[in-house]
Amino acid sequence: MYVVATLRSNPSVEPAHAAEIGRQGAPNPYPARARICHDVRVTELQEPQTQHSRVSARLGAIAESATLAVDAKAKALKAAGRPVIGFGAGEPDFPTPQYIVDAAIAACSDPVNHHYTPAAGLPALREAIAAKTLRDSGYPVSAGQVLVTNGGKQAVYQAFAAVVDLGDEVLLPTPYWTTYPEAIKLAGGIPVDVFAGADAGYLVTVEQLEAARTPRTKALLFCSPSNPTGAVYSPQQTRAIGQWALEHGIWVITDEIYEHLTYDEAVFAPIVGQVPELANTTIVLNGVAKTYAMTGWRVGWMIGPSDVIKAAANLQSHLTSNVANVSQRAALAAVTGDLSAVAEMRTAFDRRRRTMVKMLNEIDGVACPVPTGAFYAYPSVEGVLGRNIRGTTVRTSAELATLILEQVEVAVVPGEAFGPSGFIRLSYALGDADLVEGVARIQGLLGDLEPGR
Numbered sequence: 032m033y034v035v036a037t038l039r040s041n042p043s044v045e046p047a048h049a050a051e052i053g054r055q056g057a058p059n060p061y062p063a064r065a066r067i068c069h070d071v072r073v074t075e076l077q078e079p080q081t082q083h084s085r086v087s088a089r090l091g092a093i094a095e096s097a098t099l100a101v102d103a104k105a106k107a108l109k110a111a112g113r114p115v116i117g118f119g120a121g122e123p124d125f126p127t128p129q130y131i132v133d134a135a136i137a138a139c140s141d142p143v144n145h146h147y148t149p150a151a152g153l154p155a156l157r158e159a160i161a162a163k164t165l166r167d168s169g170y171p172v173s174a175g176q177v178l179v180t181n182g183g184k185q186a187v188y189q190a191f192a193a194v195v196d197l198g199d200e201v202l203l204p205t206p207y208w209t210t211y212p213e214a215i216k217l218a219g220g221i222p223v224d225v226f227a228g229a230d231a232g233y234l235v236t237v238e239q240l241e242a243a244r245t246p247r248t249k250a251l252l253f254c255s256p257s258n259p260t261g262a263v264y265s266p267q268q269t270r271a272i273g274q275w276a277l278e279h280g281i282w283v284i285t286d287e288i289y290e291h292l293t294y295d296e297a298v299f300a301p302i303v304g305q306v307p308e309l310a311n312t313t314i315v316l317n318g319v320a321k322t323y324a325m326t327g328w329r330v331g332w333m334i335g336p337s338d339v340i341k342a343a344a345n346l347q348s349h350l351t352s353n354v355a356n357v358s359q360r361a362a363l364a365a366v367t368g369d370l371s372a373v374a375e376m377r378t379a380f381d382r383r384r385r386t387m388v389k390m391l392n393e394i395d396g397v398a399c400p401v402p403t404g405a406f407y408a409y410p411s412v413e414g415v416l417g418r419n420i421r422g423t424t425v426r427t428s429a430e431l432a433t434l435i436l437e438q439v440e441v442a443v444v445p446g447e448a449f450g451p452s453g454f455i456r457l458s459y460a461l462g463d464a465d466l467v468e469g470v471a472r473i474q475g476l477l478g479d480l481e482p483g484r
């Protein structure tokens with residue numbers, strides 16, 4: 032049967048009638064399997080509902096953010112006095128640059144900032160983000176195409192909400208950042224994993240995407256530099272994927288939050304810069320968190336065609352109203368300032384990256400491709416699985432992560448948070464000494480490997 036979900040918003044249904052037919056057990060005036068158009072949502076159910084679960088099926092299906100959970104566990108152990116080293120955090124270990132903090136302090140003291148801002152963000156900030164996009168990505172956007180969100184995470188959620196309908200498929204290069212599948216499912220979509228392993232440098236090809244494409248494919252999620260793998264698509268690879276998406280009318284949701292963190296020969300190549308015709312079917316996600324060490328300030332944004340941005344702004348106007356005014360002022364100082372702070376962080380991350388990858392690759396059974404972006408290493412631990420470690424045979428990367436935490440008090444995020452088992456993610460956004468100590472502990476533990484039994 033179908034359950035009418037939002038009858039009251041259907042102008043063709045009288046309010047009293049809507050209340051009546053929306054009631055449990057009331058006769059359904061609509062013929063079985065009839066679709067109701069306009070703004071009335073219908074949901075197919077197996078059986079008539081007789082009992083409500085306490086938590087809705089929609090929210091009950093959401094998994095906790097595994098990365099935040101690992102981080103919280105490590106912090107709790109640390110607070111309890113344990114010498115835990117955490118590789119779980121997805122945030123720079125640097126403080127926010129002082130000029131940004133100063134702008135926020137000044138904003139706090141000015142009553143003009145004690146009030147709501149427009150839902151889509153401070154006009155000056157939207158302008159500044161448009162100017163920053165031209166500076167960093169090389170193509171023009173208008174301020175009206177920018178929506179300021181509560182962190183990049185809200186932009187992720189709203190982007191899928193804006194373009195995905197019930198049953199639409201979204202191609203998801205895998206390993207993926209843990210939030211994407213949940214946001215796709217919340218929008219009613221179906222995440223379709225397209226896997227590329229360590230041997231492929233964690234980079235999917237056009238051929239793989241084409242093999243996964245169906246008539247229901249609505250969008251592609253593209254994240255370069257990648258969380259969790261640190262992989263970066265070359266300009267040529269980015270262009271090929273963009274042209275393929277354009278050819279098939281597939282929306283691209285491109286997460287560019289690590290744009291300024293690339294190493295060695297890798298360069299960040301914005302997909303709209305590579306394929307300008309994609310602008311009308313692309314949503315860019317970004318934010319200040321990683322570039323300016325501002326994870327706690329909660330400012331991100333989405334950029335897209337104005338109809339999509341308008342729709343997402345309408346959603347946001349009901350969801351969160353607007354981003355905290357003072358945080359927007361801080362973000363304005365950040366994006367109108369220079370990039371010297373991120374250059375300093377990049378130097379430190381690069382040094383730590385080399386140390387970590389070298390030490391990980393010294394471990395028997397661990398193979399870590401050299402990440403060229405973001406601040407994560409993503410080694411394959413498949414060579415460790417099935418072997419005996421201090422009396423325990425670990426079968427999955429989740430079991431391995433648990434063992435590492437229990438035995439040597441080091442927190443890593445298991446691959447299961449990002450797709451298939453067989454990998455662990457380690458953030459190198461922590462102090463050099465802790466980094467060496469943490470990986471040395473893992474080396475010590477996995478040095479005790481015995482053949483499987």
Ligand SMILES: Cc1ncc(COP(=O)(O)O)c(C=O)c1O
Binds near residue numbers: 181183254258286320
């Ligand atoms: C790939 C990616 N996108 C978006 C975000 C969201 O960042 P925030 O909500 O802190 O701005 C993160 C944070 O870890 C991320 O790794």
